[in-house]
Amino acid sequence: MQIRYFLALCLLPQYVFAQDANVPEEKPQLCFVEPPVSSSLNERESLSGINKSDIVIISDSSAATMDDKAHFRGNVSFSQGSRHIAANEAILDQQNQQLNANGDLIFQDELFTVTADSLEAQMSNNSANLKGAEYWINGQQIHGEAKQLEITSNNNLILSGTNFTTCPPGDESWLLEARKIRIDSNEEWGEIWDAKLRVADVPIMYIPYMTIPVSDKRKSGFLFPSFSTSTTNGVEISVPYYWNIAPEYDLTFTPDYMTNRGLYTKTEFRYLLGEQQNGQVNVEYLGKDNKLNNNPDRYLLHFSHQGAIGDNWRVRANYTDVSDNNYFNDLNSDVNRATDNQLSRIGEASYFERNWDINMRVQDIKVLGEDELPYQVMPQLGFNYRQTDIWNTIDFKFNSEITNFRHQDNQFATATRLHMAPSLIYPIQGPAGSLTSEIKLLQTQYWQNASILNPDLDDTVSRTIPQARIHGQINFERPAMFFEQEYRQTLEPQIQYLYVGYQDQSRIGIYDTAQLQEDYYGLFRDRRFSGLDRIADANQMTLGFTTRFFDETNLEKFKFSVGQIIYFEESKVLQDNIFQEASKSTSVLAAELDAHVTDNWFISGAIQHDTENGKNKKNEVTLDYRPSNDKLLQFSYRYVPDLLNTNTNDRVNISQAGVRTSWPLTDDLYFVGNWYYDLNEHRSIETYTGFQYESCCWGVRLSYHYRIKTNYDDDLSEIIDGREEFEKGIYLNFVIKGLGGSGPIGVEDMLDEGLFNYRKPLYLRN
Template sequence: MEQKKNTILFVGLFSFLLGLVPMARAQIPQWEKCERFIEPTSEALLDPEPKGPVDVTADQVEVEKEGLSIFSGDVKFRRRGQWLDADEVLYNKPTNTVEAFGDVRYQDAMMDVISDSAKVNLETDVGVAENARYFLRDYHARGVAAEAEREGSVKTELQGATFTTCDIGDNAWQLKASQVSLDHEEGVGWARHARLKLWDVPILYAPFLRFPIDDRRKSGFLVPSVGSSSNSGVDISTPYYWNIAPDRDATITPRYLSERGPMLAGELRYLNPRNHGRILGSILPHDDKKGDYRGAFSYQHTGSPWSRWFTNLDINLVSDDTYFEDLGNSLSIASTTYLNNQLDVSYQGEGWYALGRFQSFQTIDRTIPGFSRPHQRLPQLLVDGYFPDQFLGLDFDFHGEVVNFQRDALPNGVRLDLWPTVSLPFRTPGTFFTPNIGVRDTRYFLDDTPPGTDNTLSRTLPIFSIDTGAIFERSLALWGSRLRQTLEPRAYYLYIPFENQEDFPVFDSAPLDFYFARLFQPNRFTGADRLNDANQLTLAVTTRLLQSSTGDELLRASIGQIQFFRDRKVTLPDFSEETDSSSAIIAEMAARLAPEWLLRGELRFDPHEERADLGTAELRYRGKGGSLLNMGYRFRRQLLEQVDISGRYPITKNWSVVGRWYHSIADDRLLEVLGGVEYDSCCWAIRLVGRSYITNIEGDRNNSVMVQLELKGLGNLGQNVESLLRRTVLGYGEQF
């Protein structure tokens, strides 16, 4: 038989069989708990791109006068990446048809298709297969069809079809339909009389079901979500996905809360070559518990309209001060105090950056007085520049800002802040020495000042610093490993003369939180309303243990302190001068105790009071099989002391427990508790979680029970428990 004819037979018949199972092109999830069914019978099938000549073997080949060619007895078509086996293959030249009979089996890298018989017209590419069984290897899907008919590359009709991702012999769930129509051009399918069975028990029926068969987005209803909470009662959501255009889509979600009433939420997304964004909104026309309208709106946009130009828009609005308490879904959201609204337009130059900003805030807690609310920036203009290795090796740095601060309560006005600096770095392979000198000029133009007070204020101060350090290194053997240890001493001297700034307004300045990196910064205040006076020396040292062969960091420990040579007179209102001769001692540490264990800690110790001001400790474990443990402790003297423990522990191969315990020791209050159990098998998983968390400062709680049934490869029923666990249990769902 001629090679050309063999190729026609092969490609024609099995392009037909290949097209019977379009789901193989869909996204491939992970199936780590499954056994691989129907393994490829040869490594030659693992080639994802079939190529090369076609080899045909058969026990007997007959060519009749009427143009009928008969291949019989263990017929094998072989091509690298594609195999076909059958008991008998007939080729009718006058009708240009190919028929295969008896244990017809097609294999490639993705799938295995077995049928009693198959027939295809090579001219029209129309064919039919009887009693077909298919197996998708990577997708771990299988099913049957009593009859499968395909009209070229356009349509496929399946009669008596099934689909599941469970192992052979385990039909935990199965989707059955009396008829399935697949439109390959549109990328959609229709199932008639579709039934979803769990352990052979029908739980869902749809007389007509529309679904995607490739990666193209399709409009349609998503899986409903059902849950319950003490705040809102039974919560039912039925999201509808609207594929508006290739660059736009939307999700519209009717929602019913049994104790509050009907609600509508929506999300619009767009993605263009030069911008992207999303709009979120929700409306509860009448809250039966509150007796009023409730709603929220959010819009985020990021773009680059021209080269080097960037835009960012962030708008957030809410109807009332308890919206997040009643309708939010986490402790952090429920404690939100302000909502940011901001428009940025920026330009990135060669070594410099410019930004224009309009910013305002919605104060959710209306009990906060006007003089304690943040100022709006209407507008803010900022320019930063850094030009290293210029004349004589000098580095030039510049910061400039002008802001118009406004709010209902005084003070208001414009602030201009200019801060040029120049430094001359000296570097060797093991040392550095960087003197730095700058001048910071800040001016105010205030509105509506009281009689007898200046409406213009200014402050001009020099800033001088020297930053120097070294890195020493040695090799050592420890725990049977070759390691490298570094010793990195560092000194930072800072001098800024004193200037009385008591008359200056406080628009955006506050004390900086003091941790290790702050030891080497020139100002202990945020913003520009206060510039500290300083004559001080920071002494610090860091040591590291590194794996010699890989460079991996096994241990890092740092400690440092500031020595003050004079009192610090610059303060904020309601703060007194600082007279201690030294700062608190700051220490931090991170240790990789083993590949699965990580320990981190930080301590701020006041040597004058001889007690710790602040401390954190965190222990993380990431084991095999998804086991994890997070243990955290944090305290801040006279403010908070908390313990946060969360984790997941596999009891067996399939069963695991998950939980979180978040407790405030300072006021003996349980901030959040979560406990659940999950069963995760090859093709399905179920998660049951109970949760309780505080929604406001008064201690009101929201209690809820959530259930999620995941049918892998099909979808989820119930609430998105997996998403909740990812937010509350650090490391949940990550691959280790």
Template sequence: MSRRPPNSVPHRRPIARQVAVGLGLVSASLAPVTVPADDRPAGCEFAPGIEWPELRPLEGGLTEIDADHVRREGERVSATGNVQLFEADQRLDADFLEYDRAAGSARTEGDTRLFDGDLLLHTQGGEYRLDAETGEFRRIDFLVQSIPARGSAALGIQQAPHLHEFEDAEYTTCPVGNDSWWLRTRDLKLNRETGVGVARNATIRFKGVPIAYTPYISFPLDDRRKSGFLLPRAGTGGRTGFDLATPWYWNIAPNYDATFTPRIMQDRGMMLGTEFRYLQPRHNGILDVRYLPDDRQTGEDRHFAQWRHQTRITSNLNLRVNAADVSDREYFFDFGNSDRYGGSTPFLRRSADLSWNQPAFRLQTRIEDYQIVDPDLSGAGEPYQRLPQITLEAGEYLGRGLSWDLDTELVRFERDEDLSGRPVGTRLDLNPEVRWRHDTGGFFFEPAVGIRHTRYELDRQDNRPESISRTVPRASIDTGLIFERPIADGGHLQTLEPRIFYGYAPYRNQDDIPIFDTGEADFSFDNLFSLDRFVGVDRVGDTHQITTALTTRIFDQQTGRERLSLSAGQIHYLEDREVRRSPGDDPLTNSRSDLALEGRVRIGDAWDGRGSILYNRDAGETTLAAVSVGYSPRERARINVGYRQREAGARSIDQTDISVMWPVTERIDAIGRWNYSLQEERDLELLAGLQYRSCCYGIHVVARRSYGFDGTYDNSIYFQLTLDGLARFDSGVDSLLREGIAGYDARP
């Protein structure tokens, strides 16, 4: 038998009973708590140099003993010197062994190792029953391969093959030789069968400093969900002061769970959040409720509630519910982003959809309502209620390039009379279309004809007729060519794609038709090939137009990857457009649209860029410019530079946006974002932080300064600590960075 190397197990650290002042109770989250070896930084092998004992497969209940000296007296066997005992999937090494064959028990003295293929115990001797796989050992160091984890204890009791209890113990998932964090406890239980660890009177020490104490803590040993406190989230904000949240996760059943989150805000008070999730074969959903009684700033009760639910009634019939309510318009502004709503959200949408899906059609009934959450919006700007909305989408391919589509809608628009004097009523819309497509691969020709008929029955007419109808025929022809040629010695393929689109829709007077849900569409390159100048049914724009466009692309012949795409196009109007959203607006008399330019490029594997430009040739000015360039020379390294400008009256913007994620070292990433308004000459968001990934823990520190709609800045600091194998919780740092930095990849 080869002897154990001097450093084959971690040196047992003395146990110190201490009381720590921390942020709160800490336990495991429902997320996987171990980090795959491939995601750990280099040099993070858990047990380098460890010689794991080799097992010897034995059958028929055989037991083998190898030693320098063996003595047998009846059923008792004594062995000394390099003792090795093998039985089934177990191995016991010791300096001295006394084995009772009849009782199936073994007693060891001196340097002892017990290994079951996963758990390695290094002790100073004890007693062990091989048949029941139970025993008791003194002065223990242990390693667990599957977690991986290690620790030490004054006393260890094995109650079952996968159940161990340790007294005066400490536990960590840090590699051998790395003592970044320890869980020190009077009583530690590891149940590898259920995947749960439990500790009592436990102190968590990080870098030698106690950060939390709890009389009871349970944590997962694998990725199975379990109940317990999640890692606290702590930070500070200009509107909340010091902000501390300590979530508690309740694993009610495999298909039910809940998270309760007390959130203490220095300047606001204590908010309680509850999220309940459920999953059944035919339905699932989430109920999220947050309540703050007697806000210290406003003196009012504040709340947010949302219920998201979907049910599969039959294989083709489905119900979806999305209901939300907030106590006041400043809620998101004061308390930060919700999981599903941000501070810039103007409305909360509440809806219930019943959908029937068939291969040739989809029938849906919807009830929909809104709540204003933007303080700058008046009640008159609240969208109409749909009580209800019934839509039918149907279509079929008839063969030989011929197909038809039908979009039908019946909707009842309602709103509170005291909000505005705007009309209410019922709208029926029929929009059938027939098209034929001939496509040879290098040439396509696609004519289409359709008709849109809409009828209104109004209750509050607002000086309008009670019944209004409108019928508008429409026709279009879309055609184009695709030319190809090899370039760069045949390594790349270039295409040239000219395209012409003709469209016609006659003028129909629509001044008497109220505006229920219709706005003007923002012009872009995609609008070049559409007849719709409006989003919504209440206006059908008249047009007589010809669009000419040209696109060129370059592809990598070997991979088929697109390396370059450049497109340019413009609409030429043959007649003025008289239909406007507001009846008093003048007709559009320009003979051509803005010149629309669009491009994408990828140079090598590091550089990529995209851009869109709208240029008004008559005025000689750019009405929209959106350009972004990204540089990513290697994994976890990304720089984004963007610029966006749009002329739209009160909605005009002129902004730059620079963001970066860059590895400073192998384990440290620098993160930053600077969003600046050239128009207002002020910062919109400044963000700077670091994320660090060690072998057994991770740290995120982010400082943020953001400009709010009330003209003030909010300064916040986000801090997140992850202890692998013990606790992990997303404090909002990852979601904040994903929204602000394109290509952001959180360290595990």
């Protein structure tokens, strides 16, 4: 059981550096406080022929003495360039180049707006002093008061006896009081001395010095420390430091001290290479983990890079390594989540032209918790060519690759594989349907090195397999009426004949091959296995159809698909090298459904039914109630029999039901919860309950989490001191907005916390 308290006073903005396409931007709730506006602000704009460097003074009445003083009264407007002063009265001392103004005084420029009791401005150096001031940072939520406010000649702002907040006027949920604040208009950062933070008018923290952003510019400095306490890690404190090395580089170093484990350091370095390439490096280290009996060192190394070189080249690299299988389960890494169990190591470069492309790749995958290691691709070279209308609308394609497979265990075989697949395609397409005919020749050559575990492999294998495929689809549509509503219904039957020749492949090793899923769209594939080590023979026909309903606005409201394969000959090629004729004459009957039942109800589901044995191979269904964008109630169920447990190599049946909800209780208070139950084990496997309150200047989240904990067997298994099967905790997050960013408050991320992420209800076409 653990309880965590997190106070987020982010002193740096949530900067954007290397783009992350997999993470959507979450827009914080903003309540901009509009500064006051003088009725004379736009009078200068109405005057034509005025240079921006000229001084323009407009008033109801004026009295002036040559080379002495000028006195202006009533709706006084003083403008020069982007600066504007509005007041009831102003005195201009021409000899001393000084302006004094008072009465309903408003000062405004590009950066801020200020109201004050009085103003003294020196026009010779563009400086000013205002007393009894209230100020607003233009375009930001920040506003406050100051006994004295000085505007320097280089347009910096110095405030004495001041405070600021991002809350609306009259709302003092939080207030930062300071002896002095200096805002640099060029760097767009503020320095604060002798600050005292008040929450609900109660002082809770003293800060002798701090910096804050007034825009999205980045700056080196300490981020505010975070504190937590738990029975697992003990008292925990982290003090991140952000180093803005250059516009193209930055680094964040986070020392995280846990009383139960020790000092855990996390370093993240990010870079840009021009406008088209970016990457990052992560190093995490925990020396001598005190939580484990033998005090092992634990670490993580991560590198990623992606981008384009010129118009034709694309590059990608990714590498991650950890000290042990349970690293992500025990430690709060910045790279992966606890539910991730595959570490991908890949390097890839591709060159693209209009009709051809080449690619080079090396790949290694580390699977946490599994003893058997996958094969390494060291390297793979690929060449693809395509040409349309080579003769009488016939298209030509040529796909090829040469791959070298290695293994870290010398007991496994190694191999080099050369594969070439020329094909001719004759497509006929039209509004009423399509008919595509394809012939292909699959030519593969293996050079293998047998091993102790694979003694029966041939040194060289040449495999030539012909393939023919005909796929056709017809589109019908008609008007339909259901429940007094007019629809347009389509009926889209499709048929496919597939022939793949047979060849004995028992002398070929398994290097990158696995069986593919038999969902509806998978029934129309031309292969049964991924990879190329097994090419299943086929003499079969696939029948299926899809029907859709479109409403008057052409929005899809309903889609149903069902299909099945009829085997004319039984396939002899199996993945596990057991060559026996299967008894099945048909595949599973695969069906999928997506329906917008009413304005608020959605249903989606899929089933794979073995018609010969009368058993379901897979079921899943989701029912969503969404009366608005911020209201969700989802029920789900899934059933998968005879699933292999990679940790125990046992076959298990998965039968789980769940419910998930996100619901606003008031305009600012949300409830988010989910609960998933294992019907076979008769136990809850995950429960999440969270309440979140968020206003425009602060937010708080209280949540409870109970879930099954993934624990892998690893090299540290002998020294682990009783890892629990389940983990649970109570978490409290408190965010003050405006001191650098909006923080981690957001309902969308609450939906994705845990083992079962939220799935959209359906993907109907518009």
